[in-house]
Amino acid sequence: MSAAELGLAASVFLASAVECVEALTIVLAVGVSRSWSSALAGVAGALALLAAVVIGFGAGLGSLPIDTVRLVVGVLLLVFGLQWLRKAVLREAGLKAMRDESSAYEAELAAAAEAARQAGGWDLYSFAVAFKGVLIEGLEVALIVVTLGASRHDIGLAAAAAGVAAVSVVLVGVAVRHPLSRVPENTMKFAVGVMLSSFGVFWGAEGLGVDWPGGEAMLVAIVLVVLACSLTIVRRLRASVPVPQS
Numbered sequence: 001m002s003a004a005e006l007g008l009a010a011s012v013f014l015a016s017a018v019e020c021v022e023a024l025t026i027v028l029a030v031g032v033s034r035s036w037s038s039a040l041a042g043v044a045g046a047l048a049l050l051a052a053v054v055i056g057f058g059a060g061l062g063s064l065p066i067d068t069v070r071l072v073v074g075v076l077l078l079v080f081g082l083q084w085l086r087k088a089v090l091r092e093a094g095l096k097a098m099r100d101e102s103s104a105y106e107a108e109l110a111a112a113a114e115a116a117r118q119a120g121g122w123d124l125y126s127f128a129v130a131f132k133g134v135l136i137e138g139l140e141v142a143l144i145v146v147t148l149g150a151s152r153h154d155i156g157l158a159a160a161a162a163g164v165a166a167v168s169v170v171l172v173g174v175a176v177r178h179p180l181s182r183v184p185e186n187t188m189k190f191a192v193g194v195m196l197s198s199f200g201v202f203w204g205a206e207g208l209g210v211d212w213p214g215g216e217a218m219l220v221a222i223v224l225v226v227l228a229c230s231l232t233i234v235r236r237l238r239a240s241v242p243v244p245q246s
Helices: 002-035 038-060 066-092 101-114 124-153 155-176 185-207 215-242
Strands: none
Touching: 002 038, 002 101, 002 124, 002 155, 002 185, 002 215, 038 066, 038 124, 038 155, 066 101, 066 124, 066 185, 066 215, 101 124, 124 155, 124 185
């Protein structure tokens, strides 16, 4: 497996793991407090829709010329990567609150308890909340799977990495029956943002006709440059934050 393929798999795995932690928090809350069968039905429906997105979007990209694919993929990855990186940088600099899965879990439990209950075994609230949570958290990952996979003509590898991440998070979550609040989520998002932005620069430039010296080995240099720039921004933002007066 080449360095680019390892980077692809790692990026998809981390992105999927982060989103799966957030989706699991929602599903656990409605499953524990209301109806597991309805919540799992919502999860299944969302996963089916996400699979259709991957297949349909992947087929569309696969029909395009390779340079067009690289350009489209590069632009999309830059959009996703810079979005993840911006939020992670702001959190690391103390300008945006860190996400607290325990608090999110308690909030979902409270909302589930307040929602009206229906007679019978089917719970529309549990189905709808689980469906929406998994769909929203998974949609971005599905697009990342397609774009990264299409760039290497190996959507299977990207999908496998996402599947491994999902299974890993679910197994741990089911074992502890509690949101994974100790997962270093922002560190993972920071890493994903760096990786996706780097892939976006690499493939976007190739789509425009750039011939990188050293080929895929240049990805390592791009990753290091993006990482260094991001850490520099974090340090400067931290320095600009006023210190509270005691």
